[in-house]
Amino acid sequence: MKKSKFERFRRFLPLYIMFLPAGIYFFINNYLPMGGLVIAFKKINFNLGIWKSPWVGLKNFEYLFKTSDAWIITRNTLFYNVLFIALNTVVCVALAILLNEIRNKMAKNLLQSILMLPYLISMVIISYLVYGFLSGESGFINNTVLKAFDMEKISWYAQEKYWPFILTFVQLWKNCGYLSIVYFSAVVGIDPTYYEAAALDGATKWQQIRHVVLPELTSVITIMVLLGVSKIFYSDFGLFYQVPMNAGALYNVTNTIDVYVYNALLSVGNISMSSAAGFYQSVVGFAVVILANWMVKRRNPDNALF
Amino acid sequence: MIKSRKMEVFAYIVIGLIGISIILPFLLLLMSSFTDEISITRNGYSFFPKEFSLNAYAYLGKSSATIVRAYLVSIFVTVVGTVWGLVMTVLCAYPLSRRELPGRKVMNFYVFFTMLFNGGLVPTYLTYTQYFHIKNTIWALLVPNILVQAYNVMLAKTFFQTSIPVEVLEAARVDGARETTIFGKVVLPLAKPIFATLGLFISVTYWNDWTNGLIYLTDSKLFSLQNLLNRMTSNIQFLSSTSLGGNVTAADLPSQTVRMAIAIIGVVPMLAAYPFFQKYFVKGIALGAVKG
Structure with missing residues (x-):
């Protein structure tokens, strides 16, 4: 018995070696920083090094949650x-x-390719x-669109009220192609006999969509929504940092946790x-993933992420 | 679906309009970059410029050393990063796809868990700068966060599990083949599609990445194209202010048009390559949601 276990290990040794480089990479890139989370409870002093810096308990959190920033970035x-x-x-x-x-x-095919295009362009x-x-000064909207309606120029990068709409539009513009194609591949996979049966029963187009297509898509929709929910405490750093050009006047509506962490670390x-x-x-964020996945799993294990 | 003519026309209209909304911003960028600076000051960026001019490109030509350098950095990082990342990703995914491998579940969890939980920017930054000293080195553009991504590993693992029949592996084993032989002679020849898909994903990620440069580079000599563009959003004089810039001064900078011209230079490689790989890209996306 002992020998066979050793033999098995020897046989599979090359597979373990293949896994090793990526294994080491994940250790450095992901697991070391997880351990590094403890610095949230320390006052970092680079002369002492990270491990020898003094513990300060929950002080850092007290400071953070005393500011209005904590509420704004969470919201x-x-x-x-x-x-x-x-x-x-x-x-x-x-x-x-x-x-x-x-x-x-x-x-x-042409329309699919055009829809996908923004997904490939960097923020x-x-x-x-x-x-x-x-x-x-020179934007198309101020100089052409607003002029045509005899309206005053708007300094877009200084007025926060427009940005929830702008960011939502840009986000949709960039991501809708990707997500449509994920859903499209699920629509294509639906068995055509379902429609034929529905059509024979005299179902209208709308009824076919409601009673055949949408139920068939439930599983992939659940997974995609769950993926979104699992990242609900994370934001697209590029969208909120690059697109408003990190304009201070807009922070109230553009500052998310990722932007805040970046600015606090590297600007301040x-x-x-x-x-x-x-x-x-x-x-x-981790608690949310676990909770969301658990809730889906309880209803239908096939739609859960893990 | 039982298709109807009315619905099809409606689909053409809706998707067509969305398609136009996708193309128009690129067109505005292109036309603006070819407009005379004075015309822009007077009329703003426009789809139908009153006066054409190549001044912006002439100006960029004068500071071409910086731009060419950034291009070379981007190309180097994309090529090296893609090959390196692809090899590591596939090598990591294949063992995870072998159900009879002892310890497979633990290894799988080890990779998958990185998708659920991570230390975030601050500890990652401190790990890489304090222990690995990658600040202002080319490693900064290659390694952090994008070299091997758990999502890609899962994608490749699923591919191996679904596309390589267990019977084939079994037969090779019965014939007395070693694991290395099985991988080299049986698995790799069947793995071309996953190499193509992942190679595409990884190279697009490297080409578009600007965050690593933003976080780990202060030395502009190592700037990739994206970092150069990023720097120029906040500091349009950047090209003339670097020592690499050559004989250009800030005074004669046609800033409104140069802004657009540099963005065109940044976006052209992707737009030029896209028609050739769009088919594979769309197919890769359709592989869809991946489970752990």
Whole structure:
């Protein structure tokens, strides 16, 4: 028995060795920083090094939650995520169903490719695209659109009331292609005999969508929504940092936890605040994934992430 | 679906309009970059510029050393990062796909858990800068967060599990083949599709990444194209202010058009390559949601 176990190990040794490089990488890139979360409870002093720096208990968190920032970044992160998840699901499922209506194969492929395009463009470039429309002095909207209606110029990068809409639009513009194609591939996979049966029973187009397509998509929709919910404490750093060009006047509606952590660490150099905010994000974010997955699993284990 | 003509026309209209909304911003960028600076000051960015001009590109030409350098950095990082990351990802995924491997569950969890929980920016930053000293080195653009991604490992694992029949592996084993031989002679030849898909995903990630440069680079010599673009959003004079810039001065900078021209230079490689790989990309996306 002992020998056979050893033999088995020897036989599989190459497989363990194959796994090793990535295993080490995950240790350095992910597991070491997880241990590093304890710095949220320390006052970092680089002369002493990270491990020898003194413990300060919950002080960092006290400072963080005394500021109004803690509330603003939590509100923004959650608000935008809930909005994005709901909007993306509705728009992209609708787009997927529409895409499936198009019979001409070439047109269908072309439209798919165009829809996917923004997904491949970096947020830096997108911030330039947005700037072309919104720039105060030379933007297309101020100089052409508003002029045509005899309206005053608007300094977009200084007025926060517009940004919830702008960010939502840019987000949808960038991501809807990707998500539509995920849903589209599920729509294509639906057994055509279902429709035939429904049509024989005299179902209208709308009834077919409601009673055949949507139920068949439930599983993939649940998984995609669950993926979104599991990242509800995280935000697209590029969207909230690049697109508003990190404008201070807009922080009230653009500052999310990720932007805050970045600015606190690298612009302000405040490790205490940023590590406390980061710890809060990691731990609460983790609790949300576990909870959301558990709730889905209880209803239907097939739709859960793990 | 039982298709109806009315619905199809409706689909063309809706998706067509969305398609136009996707193309237009790129068109505005392109037209603006070819407009005369004075015309922009007077009329703003426009789809139909009154006066064409190549000044912005001429200006960029003068500081081409910086731009060419950034291009080379981007190309280097994309090529090296893709090959390195791809090899590590596939090597990691294959053992996880072998159900009879002792300890597979633990290894799988070890990888999957990184998708659920992470230390975040601050500890990662301190780990890489304090212990590995990657600040202002080329490693900063290659290694943190994007080299091997758990999601890609899961994608490859699922591919191996679903596309390589267990019977084939079994037969090779009965013939007395070693694991290395099985991997090299049986598995790899069947794995071309996953190499193509992942290679595409990883190279797009490297080409588009600007966060690692933002976080770990202060030395502009190592800036990739994305970092250069990023720096220029806040500091349009950046090109003339670097020592690499050559003989250009800030005074004669046509800043409104240069802004657009540099973005065009940044976006052209992706737009040019896209028609050739879009088919594979769309297919890769359709692989859909991955489970742990």
